[in-house]
Amino acid sequence: MSELPFVVAVTGGIASGKSAVTVRFARLGVPVIDADLIARELVEPGEPALQAIAERFGAGVLTHTGQLDRRALRGIIFADTTARLDLEAILHPRIRSCMHERARNSDAAYVVLAIPLLTASSGYTWIDRVLVVDVAEAVQIERLMRRDGVDEASARAALAAQISRAERLALADDVIDNSGRLDDLDAQVTALHEGYLHAATSRG
Template identity: 60%
Template sequence: MDTSPSDPLLVALTGGIASGKSTVADRFAALGVPVLDADVVARELVEPPSTALEAIVGRFGTGVLQPDGRLDRRRLRERIFADPAERLALEAILHPAIRHTLRDRAIALPDAYGLIAIPLLNEASGYDWVDRVLVVDAPRAVQLERLVRRDGLSPALAESMLDAQLGRERRLALADDVIDNTGTPAELDAQVHRLHARYLELATGAHRA
């Protein structure tokens, strides 16, 4: 993207489900780094009344709503991961609005740099305006174990959710930087602090790509 000296360095934070993206984002936030989260924006966009929620109900029916009229996320999640066509239909509704909102908020950041947490980042996802990609990495077996334990999902559903995402090798191929999130909390902190110093250096403009 075109930048001026006052533009913040924008780092896309991504990784497979249950790789530890939120944990890493929290570590950066504790250092004073602003974090914009695609999942948070997605929740905002479907709060009733909203055009996004209306479009979701129009496509999936009222069965994806709770009694109070809000989106039943668990039911919708089970549905979209059981059928790739359903998942793509939901992405077509939400992703353009999420990208637009994130970009508007990111370029307005007053900080030297900021993180944008984007779980479904890929080669064609439309985030060519970020400066760097930081991938949080963990082996598939670790992701699966964390997902089943954390969310109480069946192994079959957890497997289907992992299968629906970008493969580990392709995700790592997108990375400018990688955090290995299979070690101790101290090891994770060391990686975050190293990258924080690096991003502050890059944000000065002297090393911007």
């Protein structure tokens, strides 16, 4: 199809439970287009984005087999804000373009875009709704420590590298509180799904 379906972006801070939410939309038959998965596709050997990354950061970010050395690249961008912004300038427009194309080619009533790093300046002007998966920062820290086996200082540093909870909530058209039980999450996703279906079918 040539026109975009109704588009819902799902975002949230680290360890907020975004994947648990998008999995539930997928179970309801909604196509989920994941920015992280697309980013991995874009840096496969032979892809222009990988060549651009190697030109910017040097051959040290490649393994001996020509794959992206993610650990080496992370070490560079975590220590240097300019480097991180340069990486985003390489990847984000390509990710956005790919997501737009995949959404446009969907014949579903609506699609979900999983975009962990969504900000007001991300350029997704064609999104209809932004759904923020929200938990208290204390819950994020506890989950991150348990999930990744890191200490509290490392967990807090990971949170500090992202936009603030307040900034994220300011983007939201809809909010899921993911601090409770999975049954609560199921109910929230189902209610939003029905609302999105209604909005998609009544649009235009």
